Amino acid sequence: MNENERGGPSRRALIGWGGAGLALGAAAAGGGVALSHDGPSPASAGSGGAVEFHGPHQAGIATPVQDRLHFAAFDVKTEDRAEFVQLLKDWTAAARLMTAGKPVGEGAYGGLAEAPPDDTGEALGLSPSRLTLTVGFGPSLFERFGLADRRPPALADLPKFPGDNLDKSRTGGDLCVQACADDPQVAVHAIRNLARVGFGKVAVRWSQLGFGKTSSTTPDAQTPRNLMGFKDGTRNIAGTETARLDKHVWVSASDGDAKSAWMTGGSYLVARRIRMNIETWDRASLQEQEDVFGRDKGEGAPVGKAKEHDAPFLKAMKPDAHVRLAHPDSNDGITILRRGYSFTDGTDGLGRLDAGLFFLAYQRDVREGFIPLQRRLSAHDALNEYIQHVGSAVFAVPPGVRDSHDWWGRALFSKEA
Amino acid sequence: MRAARPIAIAATAAAALTALSACTAKSDAKGGDAIQVTAADTRCDTSAKSVPAGQVTLKIENKGSRATEVEIVFPDDRIVSEKENIGPGTKYTLTAEVKAGSYEIACRPGMKGHGVRQKLDVTGSGRSTKRNPALDAAVAGYREYAQDQADETVPLAETFAKAVQAGDLDAAKKAYAPSRLGWERTEPVAESFGDIDPKVDTREDGLEDGQKWTGWHRLEKSLWQDKKIGAGDKKLAAELVTDLKDWQRRVGKAEITPTSMANGAKELLDEVATGKVTGEEDRYAHTDLVDFKGNVEGAQKAYELLKPVAAKNDSALTGELDKQFAALDKLLDKYRPAKDSYDFVSYDKVGKDQRKELSDAVNALAEPLSKLAAAVVK
Numbered sequence: 001m002n003e004n005e006r007g008g009p010s011r012r013a014l015i016g017w018g019g020a021g022l023a024l025g026a027a028a029a030g031g032g033v034a035l036s037h038d039g040p041s042p043a044s045a046g047s048g049g050a051v052e053f054h055g056p057h058q059a060g061i062a063t064p065v066q067d068r069l070h071f072a073a074f075d076v077k078t079e080d081r082a083e084f085v086q087l088l089k090d091w092t093a094a095a096r097l098m099t100a101g102k103p104v105g106e107g108a109y110g111g112l113a114e115a116p117p118d119d120t121g122e123a124l125g126l127s128p129s130r131l132t133l134t135v136g137f138g139p140s141l142f143e144r145f146g147l148a149d150r151r152p153p154a155l156a157d158l159p160k161f162p163g164d165n166l167d168k169s170r171t172g173g174d175l176c177v178q179a180c181a182d183d184p185q186v187a188v189h190a191i192r193n194l195a196r197v198g199f200g201k202v203a204v205r206w207s208q209l210g211f212g213k214t215s216s217t218t219p220d221a222q223t224p225r226n227l228m229g230f231k232d233g234t235r236n237i238a239g240t241e242t243a244r245l246d247k248h249v250w251v252s253a254s255d256g257d258a259k260s261a262w263m264t265g266g267s268y269l270v271a272r273r274i275r276m277n278i279e280t281w282d283r284a285s286l287q288e289q290e291d292v293f294g295r296d297k298g299e300g301a302p303v304g305k306a307k308e309h310d311a312p313f314l315k316a317m318k319p320d321a322h323v324r325l326a327h328p329d330s331n332d333g334i335t336i337l338r339r340g341y342s343f344t345d346g347t348d349g350l351g352r353l354d355a356g357l358f359f360l361a362y363q364r365d366v367r368e369g370f371i372p373l374q375r376r377l378s379a380h381d382a383l384n385e386y387i388q389h390v391g392s393a394v395f396a397v398p399p400g401v402r403d404s405h406d407w408w409g410r411a412l413f414s415k416e417a
Numbered sequence: 418m419r420a421a422r423p424i425a426i427a428a429t430a431a432a433a434l435t436a437l438s439a440c441t442a443k444s445d446a447k448g449g450d451a452i453q454v455t456a457a458d459t460r461c462d463t464s465a466k467s468v469p470a471g472q473v474t475l476k477i478e479n480k481g482s483r484a485t486e487v488e489i490v491f492p493d494d495r496i497v498s499e500k501e502n503i504g505p506g507t508k509y510t511l512t513a514e515v516k517a518g519s520y521e522i523a524c525r526p527g528m529k530g531h532g533v534r535q536k537l538d539v540t541g542s543g544r545s546t547k548r549n550p551a552l553d554a555a556v557a558g559y560r561e562y563a564q565d566q567a568d569e570t571v572p573l574a575e576t577f578a579k580a581v582q583a584g585d586l587d588a589a590k591k592a593y594a595p596s597r598l599g600w601e602r603t604e605p606v607a608e609s610f611g612d613i614d615p616k617v618d619t620r621e622d623g624l625e626d627g628q629k630w631t632g633w634h635r636l637e638k639s640l641w642q643d644k645k646i647g648a649g650d651k652k653l654a655a656e657l658v659t660d661l662k663d664w665q666r667r668v669g670k671a672e673i674t675p676t677s678m679a680n681g682a683k684e685l686l687d688e689v690a691t692g693k694v695t696g697e698e699d700r701y702a703h704t705d706l707v708d709f710k711g712n713v714e715g716a717q718k719a720y721e722l723l724k725p726v727a728a729k730n731d732s733a734l735t736g737e738l739d740k741q742f743a744a745l746d747k748l749l750d751k752y753r754p755a756k757d758s759y760d761f762v763s764y765d766k767v768g769k770d771q772r773k774e775l776s777d778a779v780n781a782l783a784e785p786l787s788k789l790a791a792a793v794v795k
Contacts, residue, residue, distance in 0.1 A: 077777060114676055115791030169769070200741060200781035203773075 048182075050128035053099040055400040056265050057250060060132030061337065061362050062239040064218045066180040069210030069341040070187040071271065071358065072195065073138070073173025073393055074202040081145040085413050087201040091135070091177075091194055092407040098190050101128030104197070120196070122189050129183035133190055135408045136269050136395025141174040150412060152260035154251070154268055154365040155396040161378035163388065170273050170391030173205045178269070178360065180339075184211070206391070208273060210341025210358045217337065223300060223308060227342045227355055228281055228386070230293050231300030234308055235328070237337045248335040248369075249362050251399075262411035265399030267362045270336075270370040273343075273391030276356040281386045292382040294321030320382040331376065336361040336369045356387065366394055450474075451510070452537075454522060456503070457481040461524035461533035470517040470541030476510050479503045486525040488669075489513055489537065492548055493556035496669040501528060517541035519548065552675040552793070555722040559678050560669065562718050563603045567665035570599035574661050578654035581636060584646050593640065594704040597633060598759065600661075601711030602718070604688060605681030606671050607664055616660045620697065632657055634699075641701035679723055679790035682716035686783035689713065694776045696764045706752050706761035709775075713749065716786065717742050723793050731792040734785055741782035748778050 051059050078084055094104040105118025142151035177194055181187040188209070195204050214226045215233035223231040237244045246252070253264045281289070290296055294303050294317035302312030302323060317324040328335050339362065344355040363369030378384065398409050451474040453464035458481040477500065479485050487509075488499040497520065498513035517539050525532035577596040580588035600607060600618065608614045617632040624630055631653055639650045692698040693709040720727075720738060728735040752762040767775075 075777075077781060112791045112794075114679075114794050116787045196784065199784035200737065203777035203780065 048127035049130060050100050051130050051132050053096050053133075053401065054403055054406070056402070057267070058132075058134045058397060058400045059099070060134035060178055060180050061249065061267055061339070061397070062217060062237075062245055063130070063132050063180070064221075064239055065213045065216055065339055066130050066132070066187075067182045067211070067213060068180065068184040068187050069213075069358065069360075070179045070184070070191045070207065071176065071210065071360070072179075072191045072207035073176045073205045073271075074195075074198065075205045076141065076144060076174040076201070077203050078201045079144070081413075083201055084145060085409075087198060088135075088409045088413070089407045090197050092401055094194060094197055095133040095190075095408075096401075096404070098123070098193065099128065099131045099133060101126075101131075104193050120189065120193055122192075123186050126183055126186055129181040129186040131179065131181040131186050131190060133194075134178040134180075134269075134397060136176045136178070136397040137409065137412070138173045138175055138393060138395050140172065144174070145413075147412070149259050150262065152251075152256050152263050152396060154255065154260070154263075154367060155394065156366045156371065158270070158366070158371065158374075158392055158394055161374050161389065163378055163384055164392070165388050165390055166392050167390050170206045170208075171393060173393050173395075175202070176269070176271070176393065176395050184209070208343060208358050208391075209345075210343050212342040214340045214342055214357055215338040217339070219309075226357055227276055227278065227344075228289070228293075229297060230289070230295060231308060232293070232322075233338045233340075234300065237335060244335065245337070248364055249337050251364055255364065262414075263396060263398065264411075267337075267364065267397045268366045268369070269395045269397050270359070270361050270363070270366060271391070271393045271395070272359040272389050274357045274359050275354070275388045275390045277386045277388070278353045278355055284386070291318050292322060292386070294318065294323035318382065320380050322377075322381055322383045325377055325381050326373065331373055334369060334373055336363040336373065362397070370394075451476045452522075454478070454487055454524070455480055456485045456487060456524040456526065456533075458483060458526045459533065461487075461522065461535055463522055463535040463537070466536055467538040467540055468515075470515060470539050472512055473515045473539070474510060474512045475522070476508070477503060478508045479505055481505055481526050483527045486528040486532075487511065488523045488525070488532075489515065490521050490523050492519055492521070492550075492553040493673065494560045494669075495556075495671070495673065499669070515539050549675075549726070551726050552723075555675060555726065556673050556678065558722045559719055560671070560673055562722075563606045563671065563673075564665075564668045566599035566603045566715075567661070567668050570596065571658070571661055571665055573599070574658050578658045581640075581646055581654035582651045584651075586640060586644065586646060589636075589646065590640050590702070593633070593637060593702055594699075594707040595759065597704075597708060598711045600664075601688075601708045602715035603668075604712070604715065605677070605684050606668060606673065609671055609677075610664065610667055613660055613664045613667075617657055617664075620700075622697075632660070637699060637701050675723060675726070675793045676790050678719045679793050682719040682789060683783065683786045685712040685716040686779060686786055690776070690779050690783060694772060694779060696767075696772075699764070703763040703765045704761070705764040706749070706767070707759055710749055710753075710759065710761065713742075713745060720786070720789065723789065727789060727792040730795040731788075734788055734792050737785045738782070738789070741778075741785060745778045745782050748775065 051063055053059060076084060097104055103119035103121070103124065108117045108119040108121035108124055111117055139151065139155055139157055142148055177191060179187040179190040181190070191207065213224050215236050216223055217236060217239040219238045223234050226232050237248060249267050251263045251266045253261065256263065284292070286297065294312070295301060299306070300308035301310055302317070303321070304313055304316040312323060312327065314324045314327055314329060324330060338360070340357050340359040342355070343358045344353060346354055348354045361370055398412060401408060450465070452468060454475050454477045455462040456477060456479045473489070475487065475489070477487050482505055484502050484504050486499060486501045487503065489497040491497060497515060498511060500509050500511045503509050520537040520539060521534045522537050523532040523534045573592070573596040577589060577592035580592050615628070618634070619628070619630065619632055620634045621630065621638065635653055636650055636657070639646060689709050689712045693705045693712065696703070696705050698708050699705045720742070724735055750756060752767070754760060
C-alpha cells in the first residue's frame with residue numbers, strides 16, 4: 001500500500017524519511033497546523049503562536065500542554081535581597097520578550113563587536129512556539145531574605161514516601177522555572193538565557209528535559225501515552241474547566257492568613273523524577289501490564305469498559321491497580337492538575353534506558369493534594385514494582401504577572417503584610 | 418635575560434609617558450639619517466626626537482659600565498625592535514621599519530628594569546589613531562606583569578627540570594605545580610605565540626595525530642601515573658626549560674591590546690571552567706587548584722589594570738566584578754592552609770558538591786567578566 005494514500009503522514013512513513021526524532025517533530029508540527037490561529041490566544045493557540053504572558057494566573061498551568069519541556073531548579077547564591085528582587089524583575093522582562101518570540105536584552109547580533117550578545121541566538125527565526133515560563137519558589141527560599149513568616153503552610157515539605165530513592169542532586173531548589181514550548185529549542189533557549197541572566201545571583205541546581213507530554217489539559221485531544229505505552233491522566237482537569245480549576249488548582253484569598261495572601265491566584269507545584277524500569281516492564285505480560293494500570297492498552301478504556309472516557313468501575317479493577325488507587329473517587333475527591341512529560345536521558349552505566357516520567361502536578365494545597373495521594377500510591381500501587389522516584393521538589397507558584405509593570409513575586413517581596 | 422622587575426614600575430611608566438608626550442621635539446632627523454643613541458648607566462641620550470616613517474637606524478654606543486639593551490617601543494611598551502647585551506664600550510647599529518606614530522627609545526642598563534627613555538616621534542601619513550594614555554598605561558603594566566611571570570617561572574622550571582634529571586621523584590613532584598604558576602597566570606599571552614603552548618602545556622587528550630607529547634603534562638604522567646623517570650623524561654625536562662626561555666624572550670613583543678587583555682582575563686576563567694573545575698588539567702597530579710588560583714590571579718591583574726577606564730564607562734560592572742573576584746578568592750582560600758600559600762588541597766579530595774560550588778563561583782565571575790572588553794572600548 002502506498003503510505004501517501006492515507007489521510008495524513010503516518011509515523012512509519014516519516015521515520016522512513018529521516019529518523020525517529022525528526023519524524024516525531026514533523027508529526028507534531030503537522031498536528032499544529034490544523035489547530036493554528038492567528039495571533040495569541042491562550043486557550044486555543046496552535047503550535048506557532050504566542051501565549052499571553054500577563055494574567056491573573058501564570059501561564060503554563062491551565063495552558064494547553066505544549067509538546068516539550070525544559071524544567072530547571074535554581075539555588076540562590078546572593079544574600080542581598082535587593083539584588084534578588086532585581087533578578088526577578090530582570091527575569092520577568094526577559095520572559096515577557098521570549099514568550100512573545102523576541103530575543104532578550106538587545107538581541108543576538110548587531111551590538112558592540114567586543115561584547116557577547118545579550119541573547120544566545122538559537123531561537124532566532126523560530127516562532128514563539130507557545131512558550132510559557134512559569135516560576136515557583138521552593139521552601140528553602142523562605143529561609144532567606146527574612147521571608148520565614150511568609151511561607152504558606154500549604155507549601156508543605158514532602159515526607160519520605162516508601163520506595164523513594166531521591167538523588168540529592170536532582171532534588172529541591174530555592175526556585176524553579178518551568179519552560180514549555182512546542183519546539184524544544186525554544187524551551188531550552190529560554191532556560192539557558194534565564195540562567196545566564198542569573199549568574200552570580202542564582203545557579204542551576206538541576207534541570208530536566210521532557211519530550212512527550214503525558215497529560216492533556218485539552219480533553220478533546222487524544223490522551224497522550226507514557227513510556228509504558230499506556231494512556232494515563234485521562235480525567236485531568238481541562239484548561240477550560242474554570243470551576244474545577246478554582247476548586248483544585250488556584251489558591252483562593254480565603255486559603256490562608258494575611259502572611260500568605262501573596263499566593264492568591266497562585267498554585268503549588270510538585271515535581272517528581274520517576275524513573276521507569278523500562279526493560280523489566282517490557283517483559284511483563286500484556287495481562288499484567290493491563291492489570292497494573294487498570295486499563296486496556298489499546299483503547300485505554302477502564303477494566304470492563306469500551307471507551308477511554310467511560311466512567312471507570314473501580315471495583316472491577318485489582319485492588320492495587322494504578323487507576324483505582326489514583327482515582328478521585330478512591331481519595332475523597334482529591335484532584336490535581338497533571339502536566340508531566342516523558343524523559344529519556346540516554347542510558348545508565350548498565351545499558352538500561354534512563355527514562356521515565358517527569359511528573360508535574362499543580363494543586364491548591366500540597367497537604368490536600370499530592371501528599372495524601374502519594375501516601376496511598378507509594379504504599380499500594382502495583383506500578384511500584386516498575387518505577388522509582390529519584391528526584392523531588394515542591395514549589396509555591398505565585399500568581400500571574402498582571403501587566404508590563406508587574407514582576408514575578410512582587411506580592412511576596414512587597415513590604416506590607 | 419631580564420631579572421624580575423617590581424610591579425610598581427607600571428605606575429612610573431604611565432607618569433613618564435604623560436610627561437614625555439608633553440614635550441616638543443627640538444631636533445629632527447632627516448630620512449636616512451641615523452639617530453645617535455648614547456647609553457650610559459643613568460642616561461639615554463638621543464640625537465633626534467623626530468624621524469620620518471620608514472627605515473629607522475639607531476647608532477648605539479654603550480658608554481656605561483654595564484651591558485645594556487636598547488629598544489624602540491610602542492607607547493604600551495611593546496617592543497618594535499631591540500638589541501640585547503651591548504657590552505660596555507661597544508657599539509651596535511640597529512635598524513627597523515617603523516610606521517608613523519609615537520614611540521620611545523629605551524635604554525636598559527644592566528638589561529633590566531624600566532630603563533631610561535626618550536620620546537621618538539615618527540612622522541608621516543597613515544598615523545595611527547589617537548591613543549588613550551590610560552589604556553597604554555594598562556597595557557604597559559600588564560606587559561610588565563607578564564614579563565615578571567616569565568622571569569620568575571624560568572628558575573622554577575629549572576628547579577623542576579633538575580629534580581627530574583636527578584631522578585628525584587619526590588622533589589620533581591614538589592616542584593611541578595610551582596613551575597606552572599607564572600604560565601597559568603599569563604596563559605593568553607603565552608598562547609598568543611602559537612608554537613610554545615603546544616610544546617609545554619598540551620594534555621594527552623589534546624594531542625593531534627603525529628604530534629609528539631612534550632611538556633609539563635607528559636612529565637606529570639611519568640611522575641604520578643608511571644611513578645618512574647625515564648631517560649626520555651630527562652630530555653623532555655631540558656626541552657621544557659628551553660621552550661620556556663623562548664617564551665620569556667618573546668613576551669616583550671607580544672601583541673597586547675586593552676581588548677586582548679580583557680578577553681584574556683575572560684579566557685583565563687574559561688580555562689578554569691572547562692579544565693580546572695572538572696579536574697582535567699592535572700589529572701594525574703591533582704594540582705588543579707594551584708592552576709585555578711593562577712588563572713584567577715592573572716585575570717584579576719588584567720582587570721585591576723583596566724579598571725580605571727572600565728569604571729568610568731560602567732561602574733555597575735566593575736562593582737560586580739570586584740564583588741565576584743572577592744567571593745571567588747574567599748572560596749579558594751578554603752582550600753589552602755594560609756593566604757600566602759600555594760599548597761592547595763589535592764583536587765581528588767574535592768567532592769562533587771564542592772566542585773559545584775566552585776563552578777557556580779566561576780560562572781558568577783566569568784559572566785560579568787565577558788563584558789569587560791566592551792566596557793573598556795566604549
